[in-house]
Amino acid sequence: MEIKTIAIIGGGIGGLASAVLLSRKGYQVTIYDKAKAPQPVGAGFLLQPPGQNILSELGVMDEIAKHAVPILGLQSETLSGRSILNLKYDRLKGTPRNGLGVQRSTIYEALLGEASKSDLVKIVWDSNVEKCTTCDKKVSIVVNQAVHHYDLCLLSSGSNSPLAEEHFKRRIKKTYGWGCLWTTFELPKNLSPNILHQRCKNTSKMMGILPVRRAGDKYEAALYWSMKSSDIEKFEEHKFAVLKDEIMQFWPSASSSLEPLSYSDFIAANYNDIWTPKPFNNRLIAIGDISHATSPQLGQGCTMALLDAWSLAACINKNDKDLTASLESWWNSRRTQLAYVRLLSRVLTPLFQSESRMCEVFRDWIMAPVGRLPLFDNMQLKTLASEVYLTNKD
Ligand SMILES: Cc1cc2nc3c(=O)[nH]c(=O)nc-3n(C[C@H](O)[C@H](O)[C@H](O)COP(=O)(O)OP(=O)(O)OC[C@H]3O[C@@H](n4cnc5c(N)ncnc54)[C@H](O)[C@@H]3O)c2cc1C
Numbered sequence: 001m002e003i004k005t006i007a008i009i010g011g012g013i014g015g016l017a018s019a020v021l022l023s024r025k026g027y028q029v030t031i032y033d034k035a036k037a038p039q040p041v042g043a044g045f046l047l048q049p050p051g052q053n054i055l056s057e058l059g060v061m062d063e064i065a066k067h068a069v070p071i072l073g074l075q076s077e078t079l080s081g082r083s084i085l086n087l088k089y090d091r092l093k094g095t096p097r098n099g100l101g102v103q104r105s106t107i108y109e110a111l112l113g114e115a116s117k118s119d120l121v122k123i124v125w126d127s128n129v130e131k132c133t134t135c136d137k138k139v140s141i142v143v144n145q146a147v148h149h150y151d152l153c154l155l156s157s158g159s160n161s162p163l164a165e166e167h168f169k170r171r172i173k174k175t176y177g178w179g180c181l182w183t184t185f186e187l188p189k190n191l192s193p194n195i196l197h198q199r200c201k202n203t204s205k206m207m208g209i210l211p212v213r214r215a216g217d218k219y220e221a222a223l224y225w226s227m228k229s230s231d232i233e234k235f236e237e238h239k240f241a242v243l244k245d246e247i248m249q250f251w252p253s254a255s256s257s258l259e260p261l262s263y264s265d266f267i268a269a270n271y272n273d274i275w276t277p278k279p280f281n282n283r284l285i286a287i288g289d290i291s292h293a294t295s296p297q298l299g300q301g302c303t304m305a306l307l308d309a310w311s312l313a314a315c316i317n318k319n320d321k322d323l324t325a326s327l328e329s330w331w332n333s334r335r336t337q338l339a340y341v342r343l344l345s346r347v348l349t350p351l352f353q354s355e356s357r358m359c360e361v362f363r364d365w366i367m368a369p370v371g372r373l374p375l376f377d378n379m380q381l382k383t384l385a386s387e388v389y390l391t392n393k394d
Contacts, residue, residue, distance in 0.1 A: 003316065004028055006028070006150060006154065007029075007141055007148065009154065009157050012033075012108070012288070013104070013108065013288065013302050014287045014308060017111055019121045023115070028122075029120060030123075044212030044213070044222030045212075046102075046299035047100040047107070048300065048303040048384070049387070050306075050390055051302055051386070054307065059114060060110035065100075067102070069194065071089075071100060071101045072088060073086070074196040075197055082368070084200065087380055087381050088381075089385060093378075097385065098194075099384070103220075124143075127143045132153055132167070134167075134283050139284055153284050155284065155286040155291075158289045159272040159289035164279075164291070167281050168278070171274070171277075172273070172274065172276075173273070176295050176349060177228065178295070178349070180224045180268075181268055182225070182266065183261060185220070186220060187219035196208065199251060203354045203359045205250065206226040206352050207223065209223055209224075229270050275339075279331065285330075289301060292304065294341055300345075304337075307386070351367065
């Protein structure tokens with residue numbers, strides 16, 4: 001069965017990376033994105049070593065590295081200064097590696113630039129895909145009241161997209177009931193630019209500061225202020241002064257960097273738990289957050305979307321005699337790692353975002369000391385670095 005044309009719904013991180021990889025294998029790729037024009041927006045994030053390796057293979061890592069910040073470790077502590085986590089990538093055995101603090105826009109622009117170089121990639125903006133249907137030989141997609149046909153279709157439209165619902169009946173989608181307000185600001189002078197800093201009060205208050213961009217001798221950082229979804233919904237401009245005051249008292253040494261921030265600088269995000277037991281169906285395949293979103297505490301989502309794209313491009317072939325077998329082989333290479341990340345996310349998120357006193361006691365008095373034992377320290381580090389159950393990219 002010959003595959004020539006592929007539609008990609010959603011030109012985010014997973015969609016753009018897939019377009020570059022698939023066009024390099026000779027497929028004609030059309031990306032549909034609902035954004036009116038390229039939209040280099042989104043939070044800053046921590047990119048793990050396998051994600052960096054894929055971006056290197058795609059030829060965009062040098063451009064990204066010009067602006068991104070090497071992250072050597074993660075330090076999480078309570079307000080009273082008790083250490084919860086102190087993970088340093090250099091304790092991992094083997095080739096030295098680190099995380100990368102990077103703005104989503106930096107990765108997005110680099111991938112978009114690479115995709116745009118190929119004659120085989122077409123990007124159609126302002127295209128909110130409403131529906132996809134599959135039959136034996138084709139996938140039809142409906143966009144702006146027109147129907148288009150392709151040999152294959154990738155859904156990479158992110159965690160809030162409803163497009164997967166009718167195709168994957170066993171897909172699970174729940175909200176965590178928690179999320180965050182995030183912004184970018186100047187990294188406070190007293191904080192190391194190479195560490196993801198986290199501070200917690202009980203399990204109900206948490207703030208993270210992740211350096212994400214170097215500009216001369218200054219650093220920009222992403223700030224995450226954890227909140228219950230119900231409080232995010234009720235959050236309005238007139239309440240901002242109170243919140244800002246609370247954030248400044250929470251992290252007094254960051255006050256001078258926080259001072260210039262206003263209500264409109266903050267963006268709300270809610271966290272979803274999504275799992276698709278078998279994310280392919282005939283000629284439709286779901287990758288990235290639409291298939292398996294987690295809470296971003298573990299800093300894995302972007303790396304997982306890149307690994308999905310990499311592995312899928314490696315598994316499918318133009319003259320695939322048995323496409324289903326190829327897709328099964330793709331999913332076999334991804335399923336265990338993704339299930340592991342999801343399980344950890346479900347177990348660990350309440351230790352940082354809940355109102356449970358038991359979770360706090362477990363985190364501070366059991367998980368923190370046990371995590372410092374060499375075996376567990378190594379396991380935590382390998383998990384952070386996306387290396388547990390990694391099968392397709394080292
Ligand atoms: C606050 C926050 C912090 C995060 N921190 C980290 C981190 O530290 N490390 C990390 O690895 N990950 C992090 N993530 C997660 C990461 O952003 C996602 O996992 C990653 O972007 C998923 O990529 P994706 O390609 O699946 O979807 P996205 O990058 O979300 O792209 C989806 C695209 O689909 C388009 N689209 C949606 N619906 C349609 C439609 N119907 N038709 C056409 N186009 C459509 C959208 O416009 C968008 O361009 C964080 C997320 C949040 C919210």
